Amino acid sequence: MRWTYWMWGVLAVALALLPLWPGAVDSYAFSFLFFVFVYAILAQAWNLIAGFGGQISLGSHAFFGLGAYATAILWSGNYLWGSLYDSHPRIYYFDPVTMALSGLVAAVAAALVGLPLLSKLRGDYFALGTLGFGEIVKVLFINGGTFTGGAFGIVAPASTFETLLPHYWTGLGLTVAVAVGMRLLMRSRYGLALIAVRDDEMAASANGIDTLKVKIAAFAGSAFISGVAGSLFTYYLFHVGPDSVFDLNWMLLPLMMTVVGGTGTVMGPIVGAFIMYAVFDAARILVPDYHPVVSGVAIILAMLFLPKGLTRLSFGLPGLMRRG
Amino acid sequence: MANRLLEVTDLEVAYGDVRALWGVSIHVDAGTVVAIVGANGAGKTTMLRAISGLVPVQGGTVTLGGAPLAGLAPEAIARLGIAHVPEGRGLFRQMTVLENLELGAFQPKARRNMRQALEKAYALFPRLKERAGQKAGSLSGGEQQMLAIARATMSDPKLLILDEPSIGLSPLVVQQMFSLIETLHKQGVTILLVEQNIHQALKIADYGFVLKTGEIAMQGTGAELIADPEIQKAYMGVLEL
Amino acid sequence: MFDLPPPAIFLQLSLNGALGGAMYGVAAVGLSLIFGTMRLIFLAQGAMIILAAYFVRALFQSFGIDPFLSLVIVVPVGLAAGWLIYQGLFRKAAAEEDRNISLLIAVGLMFLAENLMTVVWGGNTAGVVTSYTASGIHILGIRTSFTRTMGFLIALAGTGLVMLFLRKTLVGKAVRAASEDMTAASLMGISPHRVNAIAFAIGIALAGAAGVAVATTFPFNPFAGFIFSLKALVALALGGIGSVAGALAGGIILGLIEAYVQFFVGGSWTNAVAYGVFLAVLMFKPEGLFGRPYKKA
Numbered sequence: 001m002r003w004t005y006w007m008w009g010v011l012a013v014a015l016a017l018l019p020l021w022p023g024a025v026d027s028y029a030f031s032f033l034f035f036v037f038v039y040a041i042l043a044q045a046w047n048l049i050a051g052f053g054g055q056i057s058l059g060s061h062a063f064f065g066l067g068a069y070a071t072a073i074l075w076s077g078n079y080l081w082g083s084l085y086d087s088h089p090r091i092y093y094f095d096p097v098t099m100a101l102s103g104l105v106a107a108v109a110a111a112l113v114g115l116p117l118l119s120k121l122r123g124d125y126f127a128l129g130t131l132g133f134g135e136i137v138k139v140l141f142i143n144g145g146t147f148t149g150g151a152f153g154i155v156a157p158a159s160t161f162e163t164l165l166p167h168y169w170t171g172l173g174l175t176v177a178v179a180v181g182m183r184l185l186m187r188s189r190y191g192l193a194l195i196a197v198r199d200d201e202m203a204a205s206a207n208g209i210d211t212l213k214v215k216i217a218a219f220a221g222s223a224f225i226s227g228v229a230g231s232l233f234t235y236y237l238f239h240v241g242p243d244s245v246f247d248l249n250w251m252l253l254p255l256m257m258t259v260v261g262g263t264g265t266v267m268g269p270i271v272g273a274f275i276m277y278a279v280f281d282a283a284r285i286l287v288p289d290y291h292p293v294v295s296g297v298a299i300i301l302a303m304l305f306l307p308k309g310l311t312r313l314s315f316g317l318p319g320l321m322r323r324g
Numbered sequence: 325m326a327n328r329l330l331e332v333t334d335l336e337v338a339y340g341d342v343r344a345l346w347g348v349s350i351h352v353d354a355g356t357v358v359a360i361v362g363a364n365g366a367g368k369t370t371m372l373r374a375i376s377g378l379v380p381v382q383g384g385t386v387t388l389g390g391a392p393l394a395g396l397a398p399e400a401i402a403r404l405g406i407a408h409v410p411e412g413r414g415l416f417r418q419m420t421v422l423e424n425l426e427l428g429a430f431q432p433k434a435r436r437n438m439r440q441a442l443e444k445a446y447a448l449f450p451r452l453k454e455r456a457g458q459k460a461g462s463l464s465g466g467e468q469q470m471l472a473i474a475r476a477t478m479s480d481p482k483l484l485i486l487d488e489p490s491i492g493l494s495p496l497v498v499q500q501m502f503s504l505i506e507t508l509h510k511q512g513v514t515i516l517l518v519e520q521n522i523h524q525a526l527k528i529a530d531y532g533f534v535l536k537t538g539e540i541a542m543q544g545t546g547a548e549l550i551a552d553p554e555i556q557k558a559y560m561g562v563l564e565l
Numbered sequence: 566m567f568d569l570p571p572p573a574i575f576l577q578l579s580l581n582g583a584l585g586g587a588m589y590g591v592a593a594v595g596l597s598l599i600f601g602t603m604r605l606i607f608l609a610q611g612a613m614i615i616l617a618a619y620f621v622r623a624l625f626q627s628f629g630i631d632p633f634l635s636l637v638i639v640v641p642v643g644l645a646a647g648w649l650i651y652q653g654l655f656r657k658a659a660a661e662e663d664r665n666i667s668l669l670i671a672v673g674l675m676f677l678a679e680n681l682m683t684v685v686w687g688g689n690t691a692g693v694v695t696s697y698t699a700s701g702i703h704i705l706g707i708r709t710s711f712t713r714t715m716g717f718l719i720a721l722a723g724t725g726l727v728m729l730f731l732r733k734t735l736v737g738k739a740v741r742a743a744s745e746d747m748t749a750a751s752l753m754g755i756s757p758h759r760v761n762a763i764a765f766a767i768g769i770a771l772a773g774a775a776g777v778a779v780a781t782t783f784p785f786n787p788f789a790g791f792i793f794s795l796k797a798l799v800a801l802a803l804g805g806i807g808s809v810a811g812a813l814a815g816g817i818i819l820g821l822i823e824a825y826v827q828f829f830v831g832g833s834w835t836n837a838v839a840y841g842v843f844l845a846v847l848m849f850k851p852e853g854l855f856g857r858p859y860k861k862a
Contacts, residue, residue: 050665056665116848117848120848121847121851125847127606128798128802128847129847129848132799132841132843132844135837135840136841136844139833139834139836139837139840140837142833143834252672255665255669256672259663259665259669263663263665289684292679292680293676293681293684296673296676296679298673299669299672300673300677303658303669303670304654304657304658304670307658307663307666397751398748398752399753399757402751402754410752414752416741416745416746416749419741419742423741426735427735427738427750427755430754430755431754434754479753479754
């Protein structure tokens with residue numbers, strides 16, 4: 001099965017070299033792929049806690065929003081680089097420190113709410129709790145005064161970019177990094193422990209696994225990835241507002257993409273993100289007035305006819321896609 | 325063969341990669357009590373669940389009065405006349421005793437005879453009449469088991485399946501339980517019984533099967549099996565010490 | 566701190582809160598039924614309510630049918646629609662172990678309904694204005710809106726009928742049994758698909774009734790439903806998941822909380838407080854405010 005690794009690797013390199021193709025950068029496909037990357041990262045994040053961890057979270061959009069706000073706040077307040085910023089105003093663009101901190105903010109928030117939520121709530125109750133948490137975070141940001149910019153939000157100091165090239169490469173790099181990280185994680189002791197907790201919490205606990213710790217770590221890890229995706233999106237949007245980055249779709253669409261691609265698989269979220277975003281975008285272009293209707297129909301049809309996810313169909317692409 | 329009610333042939337069941345039953349064949353004649361005994365994890369409960377459609381079957385056939393049951397949903401099998409008192413009793417704990425009994429006669433055929441069935445059940449279990457308005461979850465363990473069995477008899481089933489009726493009950497209540505099963509037997513109810521209380525079960529059983537790691541290790545009349553030295557050694561030795 | 570308001574204002578707040586909250590309650594009763602048998606968080610319930618509201622408006626504007634009279638059309642249509650929605654969309658998914666699938670179908674249905682409404686009726690806020698929209702009546706000496714009071718009565722009647730069905734009929738008892746233990750229910754010969762379909766039929770019919778109440782009281786737009794679903798979930802948790810009367814009471818309590826928070830703290834905080842209470846109840850009193858803790862068998 002080694003060739004599947006090669007295949008994905010070749011695909012990643014090809015995508016990385018795509019901008020060298022004349023005209024590619026200005027093409028529609030280029031921005032399309034950037035969005036696929038953002039959604040693929042978010043889908044991976046959701047898959048970590050829900051697919052591998054078995055804890056259905058309906059609050060992942062909150063972590064995306066937290067990451068987006070963290071970047072916008074760090075940037076607009078220049079909390080990081082002081083005088084260096086004056087000489088290099090672009091220092092915040094895809095600055096790894098800012099992006100990592102944004103992920104960290106989301107991860108810390110997840111750990112803090114995860115402790116009570118995951119220790120007290122199981123199954124559907126956890127799902128409901130995270131849904132409530134997401135709404136609370138949104139209201140807190142609306143009421144956050146000058147710090148969060150209230151209902152309007154925050155506009156980053158820079159508000160234009162000449163090319164999407166850095167976004168594209170950063171998005172691709174993060175997508176690859178997250179996929180590789182997931183693969184390694186699910187092969188590690190921790191990944192096995194997570195799957196053990198998902199499959200039978202009692203048995204896992206009887207085998208000496210600290211199930212709460214494992215679940216909180218997965219929740220925080222998932223939030224970190226979502227937060228980094230939020231940070232990435234801030235560099236695209238520049239204007240971060242409660243209604244845009246805390247929109248429920250940032251949770252629902254990645255969730256759907258993961259399920260379509262294959263829950264609990266490493267490549268499923270990426271495949272799902274690509275296909276579902278392609279469907280949505282095609283609908284947006286071809287039938288602009290009706291495109292959300294088409295999206296709704298697409299979700300229902302996908303669930304009715306592909307409930308196990310695309311990657312579970314036997315295309316002869318096992319290896320990377322196998323569960324666990 | 326004249327009165328063969330339930331015929332299970334070469335039944336195979338697996339949970340994922342773990343095989344629980346390896347081609348098990350048993351049969352139950354109408355009007356008899358048949359006991360399936362065996363150690364924990366031998367596959368007894370799995371077999372009952374396969375018969376009533378609660379777990380999918382990989383191979384083999386199950387017929388009730390000649391009609392195949394394979395592939396039918398549990399509710400369809402219930403309507404064909406199998407009443408299964410599952411492990412853990414499956415009572416509706418938030419509902420009253422009376423409501424539980426009524427639901428036992430949910431099937432259209434049984435619904436018409438609801439009142440007679442209720443009277444019959446109350447005659448057999450007078451305690452349940454006293455507790456009719458109480459929530460099932462508030463009953464004692466023995467009463468709950470009585471209710472579960474009474475509920476199963478409400479549909480006047482062709483076959484009554486009892487999964488570990490004595491589990492978790494005090495010795496005195498266990499005695500009551502087994503004499504109750506004998507009473508039902510005398511009334512003509514066909515009973516398939518799974519028990520860990522091997523001695524008691526074989527004593528009241530017309531016929532018995534010994535299940536060992538997913539296969540039938542032995543079969544015979546209840547008396548034969550009780551007398552078998554190997555069974556005494558393997559299963560009853562500890563109890564008889 | 567704030568000054569305590571005069572009792573009259575307090576009463577007025579309580580009454581308005583309770584009347585408005587009953588609508589969350591009736592939505593929660595539907596969610597409760599569907600969750601009970603299918604373990605599905607039916608996020609599209611709010612969208613169904615708004616769809617019903619548009620339907621009521623269309624009946625009023627095109628055929629001059631009085632919104633309250635349209636209940637006799639909306640409720641049967643809701644029953645049939647619920648049955649069809651289950652058979653067409655959820656029947657297959659209900660058999661799957663992965664309940665994400667049902668959840669996503671509900672989400673898809675929500676998208677579909679919201680956007681179909683936008684296509685058909687436009688995205689602007691709509692309302693139903695009748696001769697009595699602005700009229701008020703007096704309850705305990707407090708003046709309140711006639712339509713809100715009617716909405717409250719509809720919620721009360723709807724919940725009462727559902728309770729009667731669940732407690733007095735054998736099929737209703739089967740629905741309750743299935744909510745408690747689907748496996749045991751199937752051993753009684755109760756078909757899971759049948760009780761699921763019944764739960765859906767009643768749930769959507771209740772959404773229809775709530776739609777009448779919404780159409781006559783509030784301005785609405787195609788996307789107003791989701792927040793309704795969330796509020797209904799809060800009401801559901803407050804009242805104890807699985808309890809029909811509790812769901813209505815939970816809705817009324819939520820309405821009261823919202824009215825008080827809006828008056829004493831400020832309108833922008835109502836949602837945060839509502840969801841905060843929701844989380845607290847989920848964590849510390851998951852059986853709901855009125856439920857007694859019980860061990861799961």
